[in-house]
Amino acid sequence: MKDYFKLIPASYVIFRRGDEILLLQRANTGYLDGSYSLPAGHFDGDESAVNVAIREAKEEVGVSINAEDLQLKHTLHRLSTIPIKNERIDLFFETSKWSGEIKNMEPEKSSGLKWVTYSNLPEKMVPEVRQALERIVAGESFSEMNF
Numbered sequence: 691m692k693d694y695f696k697l698i699p700a701s702y703v704i705f706r707r708g709d710e711i712l713l714l715q716r717a718n719t720g721y722l723d724g725s726y727s728l729p730a731g732h733f734d735g736d737e738s739a740v741n742v743a744i745r746e747a748k749e750e751v752g753v754s755i756n757a758e759d760l761q762l763k764h765t766l767h768r769l770s771t772i773p774i775k776n777e778r779i780d781l782f783f784e785t786s787k788w789s790g791e792i793k794n795m796e797p798e799k800s801s802g803l804k805w806v807t808y809s810n811l812p813e814k815m816v817p818e819v820r821q822a823l824e825r826i827v828a829g830e831s832f833s834e835m836n837f
Contacts, residue, residue, distance in 0.1 A: 697779050698770075701742035702730040702819070703755070704763065704784040704826075705792065710805040711823070712792065713812065714750065717801040721772060726804065727816040728782075743783045751803065753790040760785050764822045768835035782822045 705712035713726040731746035733739070740757045747755050764782040769775070794803050806812065808827050811820060818835060825833045 695777075697777050699733045699739070699742075699779045699781070700730055701733070701739050701746060702728045702780060702782045702822070703743050703747050703760075704728060704782060704823075705747075705751070705788065706784055706786040707805060709807050711808065712751070713804050713806055713815075714794070714800040715802050715804065716816070717797075717799060719799055722816050724801075725814045725816045726812045727819050730780075739781050740783070743781075747788065748795075750794075750796055750800070751792045752795045753788040753792055755785055755788050759787040762831075763826050764830070765832050766818055766822050766825075766835060767832075768818055769837050771836075778818075780818060780822065782826065784826075 714729060715726050716723050729746050729750040731742060733742050740760055743760055744755050744757065747753055760783040762781060763784045766780040766782070768778050768780065770778055792803065794800050808823060811823060821833060821835055
C-alpha cells in the first residue's frame, strides 16, 4: 500500500455570545504562550472533527455542546515550522449554544478567558487563529497560510 502524505488536523471552537467571542490566553504550553487563541485540540484518532470540538470544549472550558449546534465556519490549510516543518488542517466551528458555565478548566495551560468582539481582537494572538477569524468576518470559508 502506498504511504500517503500526512496532515495534522485540529478542531477549534468559536463560542459566540451576541457580538462577542471567547478567547483563551495560552500559558505553559511551549507554543506562543501569552497569546490568545480559541479552545481547540488535535484529533486523537477514531473520532470525527465535530467530536474533537465537543471534547475540547468540555476539557478546556467545561461546557457541553450538541453536534447539531456546531457550524463549520472556516477551514485553514497551513504550513507550520513549529516545532518542525509540517502541514496542518484547522477546522473552525462556531456555536452560540452550550450547556454549563464557561470556566477555565486547564489553568496549567491557559492563564485566562476573555470575551471580545471581532473588531476588538487582542494584538497578541496565535497567527493562524487571527487569520481564520479575520477571514470569517470577510465571509471566506477557506484560506491558506505560509505557502
